[in-house]
Amino acid sequence: MVASSAPLLLLLTLIHPLLCISAHDFLLPGSSLSVDGELHSPGGTFTCGFQQISPNASTFSIWFSKSTQKTVVWSANPLHPVYSWGSKVEFNSDGGMILKDYSGQTVWTNDVSSSDAQRAQLLDSGNLVVKGKGGITLWQSFDSPTDTLLPTQSFTAAIKLVSTNRLLVPGHFSFHFDDQYLLTLFDDEKDISFIYWPEPRANIWQKHRIPSNSTRNGILDSWGHFHGSDNLTFTAADWGPNISRRLTLDYDGNLRLYSLDMTGNWSVTWMVFPQLCKVRGLCGRNGICVYTPAPACVCAPGYDVIDPSDRSKGCSPRVNISCHGQVEFISLRHTDFLGYDLSVHHSVSVNSCMEICSSDCNCVGFAYWEGLGDCYPKNVLLGGVAISNLFSTGTMYTYRELVLATRKFKDELGRGASELQKNEDDDVKMALGRVIRVLAEQLKSDDSDQSWIADFIDTRLHGQFNNTQARMTMELAVSCLEEDRGRRPTMEYVVQMLVSVDEVNQTVVG
DSSP: OHHHHHHHHHHHHHHHHHHHHHHHTEEOTTOEEETTOEEEOTTSSEEEEEEEEETTEEEEEEEETTSTTOOEEEESOTTSOEETTTOEEEEOTTSOEEEEOTTOOEEEEOOOOOTTEEEEEEOTTSOEEEEEGGGOEEEEGGGSOSSEEOTTOEEETTOOEEEEOTTOOEEEEEEEEOTTSOEEEEEEOSSOEEEEESOTTSOTTTTTOOOOSSOOEEEEOTTSEEEETTSOEEEOTTOOSSOOEEEEEOTTSOEEEEEEOTTSOEEEEEESOSSGGGSTTTTOTTEEEEESSSEEEEEOTTEEESOTTOGGGOEEESSOOOSSSOEEEEEETTEEOOSOBSOOBOSOOHHHHHHHHHTOTTOOEEEEETTTTEEEEESOOOSEEEOTTOOEEEEEEEHHHHHHHHGGGOSOTTHHHHHHHTTSOHHHHHHHHHHHHHHHHHHHOOOSOOGGGGGGSOGGGTTEEOHHHHHHHHHHHHHHTOSSGGGSOOHHHHHHHHHTOOOOOOEEOO
16 A cells, blocks of 8 residues: 555656646646736746736736736736636637636637647746747737837837726827837827827927838837837936836826836836926817926816816817807917918918918817917817917807807806805904005006015025016916905906916026
């Protein structure tokens, strides 16, 4: 009995390590990975399995094992999450990987069919591969990225990064080669697609790119340097070895290079747009990006935000705009809307530009370059951004529609402040009243000496502010606190004033 049991113990000893390896390092043909199972790269940098995006929904994904947020770098089924129970990935003998939900319905497949399949394995590069005989790669996740490019992952003509939100739902920004063979950022709206980087109005030499019709590729090396066939190059601020990195097209449309620190947190080491409002399309149709000082989206007058939880979806008109009737224009000074010009007219007056737009039923507004007399009627207001020292633009309404759209903004500013004051101490109200009266008198004076402005500015700014911006803000504050509610400004007026503030260099007021 003792002699016969020895071979059995030896057999179990040999089989047990094999089961552990297949459960954690690779899948063999005929095996599967359940919701509670995981694959790990040999060095432990990456994990592959079911990433839970809600209590009952998961995606088959790859993520950084050591990041505190389990940062996902690839997903097989971002648009079709599966139930977080009973779902699994099967690895067939022909090399096919099939994701099935709890009912057995196929949600995703890698479309591989080969008699040479040997195993599926997650590599230290973050690449999930299906290997055949002789180590031949039959399929790899690097060929179908989502929003992230990893070091050593080739960026070819077939590659396209698409922004995703925290639930891994794709957004409307993308990064890929364009028809000029340049690596380009696109905003892909519902029925409109446009380039927002590199600057579309610049020529090829101003873009510092080299078009090539023979090669389209790019690669991010492990040290943090990217080089593309079109001469696009950039380098991480912490350039060097032994750092986990990722190049991600974020949901806000900005392309950023990240580095993982020892605590599992990410830091940005390079980005396309240090100023986020330069991401044209960030605020969607009829939206305008402004600095408050952080980037924020506002709607053009007469429009309402479509989704307060996602302002990139833009704004919709409060009323239908017809082609006939009296036309009124609202001036949004120093505001730019990218592209979609119906025509271009040079050396014309602003009144002539209004007439050109008014006579075209497709025109919803126009851009006008003051001083140059250049007129650009537009059929779409997209990519709005407040920019210093540019041009004025107007949005077209009939007068009747304008009144209905704005409704005079009956929710006046200051109503909330009046309710708050009822509960304030009388001494505080008296002190505030004195400050407002003094400020109002100063604003009315024509004295060229503006040094008094600093007396009303927060000392924590240490004098670093712009006099014009400060004075305009004070005027708005005083008008919003008018005793006569009928004299308080409407929201329409406040929005126009805030959007029209010049973005000038800060000056030091001593």
